[in-house]
Amino acid sequence: MNFRIVKDKLIANVMLILSISSVSFVFLIGIGLYLRAAPLFEEHTLLSLFRGSNWAPSKNQFGFYPFIMGTLSVTLIAIVVALPLCLLTAIYLTEYAKPGIRKVMLPLMNILAGIPPVIYGVWGIFFVVPIVREYIAPQFMEYSSGYTVLTGGVVLAVMIFPILVSIVSEVLSTIPKELKDASLSLGATKWETIKKVVVKRARPGIVAAMVLAVSRAFGETIAVLMVCGNVPVAPTSVFDGGYPLPALIANNFGEMMSIPLYDSALMFAALLLFVIIFLFNLISRIILNRIEHKYSS
Amino acid sequence: MTQHPLIRVKDLNVHIDGHHILKNINISIPDKSVTSIIGPSGCGKTTLLKTFNRLLDDTANVTVSGSVLVDDEDIYAPEAEVTHIRKKMGLLSQRPYPLPMSIYDNVAYGPRIHGTRDKSTLDSIVEKQLKDTGLWDEVKDRLHGPANRLSIGQQQRLCLARGLAVKPEIILGDESTSALDPVSTHTIEDLFVRLKAQYTIVLVTHILRQARRISDYIVFVYMGEIVEFGPTDEVLLHPKEELTRQYVKGFIS
Amino acid sequence: MGIKRRKAEETIFKILMVMACLIVGSSLFLIVGTIVVKGVPYLTWDMVSKAPQGGFYIGKEGGVLNAIIGSLYVAGGATVLGLLISIPISIYLNIYLKGGSLLSKSAKLAYDVLFGIPSIVYGAFAFSIMIWLGVRASLLGGVIAVTLLIIPILVRTLDEVIATVPRELKHAALSLGATRWETARVILRQIKPGIYTAVLLSFGRGIGDVAAVLFTAGFSDNIPIYIDEPAATLPLAIFFQLSSPIPEVQGRAYASALILTLIILVIVIVSHILATKHKHKL
Incomplete structure (x- = not known):
């Protein structure tokens, strides 16, 4: 009798400790990365790290500008490509499509989400790179290898399809039917209702989904690394190669032991990714939780 | 009414999320009889029922003040042991929720966790409870089949048998027939009437006719307060309070 | 207008x-079409049945069995370890704590955020821990990194599954005088198919991820026997073979990609079937 209750309480304490320590992992990762990156700050200011465009670890030059620009450009391209497509798809699925189409599309998105990054990379090399090299780039310039920020952006765009479509669909389906009926009964067409009522009402959720997708694109490593050239120069056109932060870490880790501060610099790159993605995720999750809460009760 | 009724509520106040859900509740539930708690939806009748077995503990931001005495033991006292308290009461919820196991194991679950291991003892408990709830003849050939294959009415009787197997003194029913068809409803009502010889039964219901059919006493709750409490006929036929009269006549719901 | x-x-x-x-x-x-078209011509029985032989990387005999086994070990080990950690956590957050309590809300938010942290960050962090502990790149290192990566996936999926269990079932067990732990065991029984889904999801993620194992698992042509040996993983094998200038080796990269894709498709489809089955049952 008593044994059961003691057991219950004992297990409760073990689980509490487990829960708290695993939650504190969020902070542990941040602190751990900071401590490893700290030596870099003794010789360089944050501003010089961000603005410097020379990357020569053996000469103690750590300019992150090209990598930051590389990351920003592939992410921006990915969002520009994916957002309109996914918005239209999500609106179609929630407002127009027959249930049968929805039943096919949503599992497809789940499978797409499960495809490993390296497979996206292989696909990028054999499908997107040749298209960019043979068909798109020649319209604008003499020659491009096809390994460009545009290629990286397109591969990333496909990678964020699932997250955008599924979250935006979910958000759109929380819009109360009464609201749509009110607009329809005023003589608006269905499309006008969607444009002026549904999308407007769903805007915070759409923004949150976008922010989540951006942070996914931000941190994606291997697929981008395989297709965007890895040139440590800030890209000036979409047909230039780029070198995003995650690729920088992946390509150089393990080789840096002999060069002072190299290791710290890479950890700084990881810290940078962590902080940005942490904030983005936190904000968008809070928005999404609020939407869910508002409509669930 | 006996000198020391099993359930006595003193100055009970319940707040949930800052809302005052139950206000100054004082009541002694008569032993070995059926007491129905009636009132419009949202008046706090289910909350009142859940204070009796401390299931309210599972809701966030709840503060309870006052005391609920069961067997002269204050169940909200800091030293009170909640599993021990709950064992004294069987709960029959709105819909049947059989545990994900066989019919036999559903009934044997309670005795087992409370320490009964002997196979033949368990067998006889299961048989007795299934007979008491009129289920034995219907299920005796498939005792080890999954419980969720039963009809919903059978499931509800199984849940009652499961609750009775831990030898409670009290049965709590939270609109226990609202998901059932008329025949099953009738069976469950009959069971309540039969069981009151051995148990103290407290039911929450929003069906006045049901309250009239099976209860000996009626508690009318409105906006978190007890408006009237008394024998069924008195409350329903000759209410002392104007509010009760309006509710019984169907003016407020 | x-x-x-x-x-x-x-x-x-x-x-x-x-x-x-x-x-x-x-x-x-x-x-999938691109991978199939590219991979099928190079897919041989040797690919899945042999480890690299001498001269494999200049186009001679062998296969990627070492990487397949390595990936299965890493993902399998991480899934087991992850389950041991995440099941108690989700039980605690959903069954022990009251619905809507502050701790459970903030913990769930934390897991949502951890879920979004990219695998390269987990890899870098796990690598730092390994240096600190003196563990070299090995099966163990890979398992640690992938475990970190999949715990948020497991906790979130289990969370969703437990949310489908009606609160009344919990109350039914509690009102029979069951302790919270005994109640948790009843609920775990109820969500068994959901646990399989969570396992498959995180296993799939573990098997496909590169960035987390890149510096933590190492690479080896041998099939790992001990936990402190470096282990090849399938995605990494694809990555390395692809960068080779030799056509045969590149061809093997396509075949390896096809193998990985097939493994993932099977996992995702089975978990989808399990998930829908579970939904119908409720």
């Missing part, structure tokens, strides 16, 4: 929507 123009606008957008839907939906088939 005339009704004609308004109708025309709707029609145009409808066409755009169908096109968008087709593009988004077909992307999966494009990817």
Whole structure:
């Protein structure tokens, strides 16, 4: 009798400790990365790290500008490509499509989400790179290898399809039917209702989904690394190669032991990714939780 | 009414999320009889029922003040042991929720966790409870089949048998027939009437006719307060309070 | 605006929507199709039954069995370890704590955020821990990194599954005088199919991830026997072979990609079937 209750309480304490320590992992990762990156700050200011465009670890030059620009450009391209497509798809699925189409599309998105990054990379090399090299780039310039920020952006765009479509669909389906009926009964067409009522009402959720997708694109490593050239120069056109932060870490880790501060610099790159993605995720999750809460009760 | 009724509520106040859900509740539930708690939806009748077995503990931001005495033991006292308290009461919820196991194991679950291991003892408990709830003849050939294959009415009787197997003194029913068809409803009502010889039964219901059919006493709750409490006929036929009269006549719901 | 123009606008957008839907939906088939077309010609029995032999990387005999086994070990080990950690956590957050308590809300938010942290960050962090502990790149290192990566996936999925269990079932067990732990065991029984789904999801993620194992698991042509040996993983094998200038080796990269894709497709489809089955049952 008593044994059961003691057991219950004992297990409760073990689980509490487990829960708290695993939650504190969020902070542990941040602190751990900071401590490893700290030596870099003794010789360089944050501003010089961000603005410097020379990357020569053996000469103690750590300019992150090209990598930051590389990351920003592939992410921006990915969002520009994916957002309109996914918005239209999500609106179609929630407002127009027959249930049968929805039943096919949503599992497809789940499978797409499960495809490993390296497979996206292989696909990028054999499908997107040749298209960019043979068909798109020649319209604008003499020659491009096809390994460009545009290629990286397109591969990333496909990678964020699932997250955008599924979250935006979910958000759109929380819009109360009464609201749509009110607009329809005023003589608006269905499309006008969607444009002026549904999308407007769903805007915070759409923004949150976008922010989540951006942070996914931000941190994606291997697929981008395989297709965007890895040139440590800030890209000036979409047909230039780029070198995003995650690729920088992946390509150089393990080789840096002999060069002072190299290791710290890479950890700084990881810290940078962590902080940005942490904030983005936190904000968008809070928005999404609020939407869910508002409509669930 | 006996000198020391099993359930006595003193100055009970319940707040949930800052809302005052139950206000100054004082009541002694008569032993070995059926007491129905009636009132419009949202008046706090289910909350009142859940204070009796401390299931309210599972809701966030709840503060309870006052005391609920069961067997002269204050169940909200800091030293009170909640599993021990709950064992004294069987709960029959709105819909049947059989545990994900066989019919036999559903009934044997309670005795087992409370320490009964002997196979033949368990067998006889299961048989007795299934007979008491009129289920034995219907299920005796498939005792080890999954419980969720039963009809919903059978499931509800199984849940009652499961609750009775831990030898409670009290049965709590939270609109226990609202998901059932008329025949099953009738069976469950009959069971309540039969069981009151051995148990103290407290039911929450929003069906006045049901309250009239099976209860000996009626508690009318409105906006978190007890408006009237008394024998069924008195409350329903000759209410002392104007509010009760309006509710019984169907003016407020 | 005339009704004609308004109708025309709707029609145009409808066409755009169908096109968008087709593009988004077909992307999966494009990817899988590309991998199949490229990979099938190079897929031989040797690929899946042999480890690299001498001269493998200049196009001679062998296969990627070492990487397949390594990936299974890493993902399997991480899934087991992850389950041991995440099941108690989700039980605690959902069953021990009251619904809507502050700790459970903030913990769930934390897991949502951890879920979004990219695998390269987990890899870098796990690598730092390994240096600190003096563990070299090995099976163990890979398992640690992938475990960190999949715990948020497991906790979130289990969370969703437990949320489908009616609160009344919990109350039914509690009102029989069950302790919270005994109640948790009843609920775990109820969600068994959901646990399988969570396992498959995280296993799939573990098997496909590169960035987390890149510096933590190492690479080896041998099939790992001990936990402190470096282990090859399938995605990494694809990555390395692809960068080779020798056509045979590149061909093997395509075949390896096909193998990985097939493994993932099987996992995802089985978990989808399990998930829908579970939903029907409730």
